[in-house]
Amino acid sequence: MTATLTPRPDTPARPDRPVRRIGLVGWGAIGRVVGTALAEGRVPGAELTCVIDNRPLVDAPAPQLSFDDALAVCDLVVEAAGQGVVREWAERVLTSGADLLIASTGALVDPELTARLRAAGPGRVYFTGGAVGGLDLLQAVRGLGPLTSVTLTTTKLPATLHQPWMDAALTARLHTTTEPVEVMRGTARDVPAKFPKSTNVAASVALATGDPDLVEVVVVADPDATLTRHVIEAAGPHGTYRFEVEHRPDAANPATSQVVPHAVLRSLGAVVGRAGQIL
Template sequence: MSAVRKAGLVGWGAIGRVVGTALARREVPGAELVCIVDNRPLGDAAPAPQVAFEEALERCDLIVEAAGQGVVREWGERVLASGTDLLVASTGALTDEELAKRLLNTGPGRVYFTGGAVGGLDLLQAVRAVGPLDEVRLTTTKLPSTLEQPWMDEELLSRLRTATGPVEVMAGTAREIPVKFPRSTNVAASVALAVGDLDAVQVRVVADPGAHRTRHVVEASGPLGAYRFEVAHLPDPDNPATSRVVPYAVLRSLAALAGRGGQIL
């Protein structure tokens, strides 16, 4: 492996632009942006060459996914089989247990994921090492427009569009929810990956026209105590389904993978 991680970025959207710009400016010691993969022509807006996925695998030793769950499903195994590492931002894809198993068993590349818009995952992992958590609940509250999905019937869409206060859109497990909201509930998958059990995490998705900040509340109890984490993020102005903090979580993960400088792990 080279001393400097040669990173290829997949996706030039709300997350990718921030991550790619920081990499291009060498703001992550030990990592450089080598190329960008996106199905849209980027022209002069791209700070690195825009290439096809196959060429990115030849140029890079690390692929950073910032384009959605479909990329992980379609390309994840090929990335790892080529010997290239993969950093996943769209953790919702890993709620497909068969896919997750294949990714973990494919090599020689290694797969990593970022916690994204939620904190406390390291603590949940520490508690899980002692014994299973008794109860884990996640409540995610977002603007109604960011939660609309093609599968919704007219009654539910009408409830979202006419809501004057919080409305529960769906409740289920971390196995079920990310499939229904592929761009809005990666946090559910991140919590489940930390806990180690998709079915143990109970998720509520709430639409609130007054939710000027995207809110995630994690409540858990286990053999060592009880825990509650709450975050309230500003949504990205270009893509309100994504919190503005997410690309910076990706950059922190990149810094850890590059292995430069001291930090809390």
């Protein structure tokens, strides 16, 4: 798809701009839902200006542009394509003056990357909680003082958790197990890097609590897991907290939950409707 687009104004000012021009990165299970909603005008204050994807697209409802061309015409980039995109492009997006909404929050547990993004600008960084709730309460609790323990237990179908780094024994166990198997236990800094498509929730919890090393993450493979389950348990001198959610996996991509693109849309609506939180 080709089209003539008006270059984005050089001025970074946005308060008087009635509509945010959105560049959507990724046309997969998340991007299709987000892009379709934008194209249908279901997010007031936002219009889908272009789609960025490394595959030729024939059904996108907006022009497919390269990343560099997209940055010339968009003032808000929505990432729905994986942690690698965040690592490669996030700084460039912010430096161009565009804001960035990140769905693949797993990339943000890298302290070097996060430091670079905090220092970059004039664009701003936002992230979405994705498939988990309770993050606003965990953020609020930080005002009372640090938590002493936070545990996230994520349970998914074995096929969605297999990774190239796994040895033959673990791979065989995932393929043959008839009962739940603990696949990995580690911190929210370690686990998202090992499961880049399946554990963004761990990073979202870490961002909410402010300490990736405090959050213990347990990844469980369950052959009977018709729903993806996330259980957050947190405690501190000021109280104890427990949140549990179960989601239907996306039919096209079982590694993600059906709710994730709708979480992105909700976050996008907040960003275009009022000032959001800056990373």
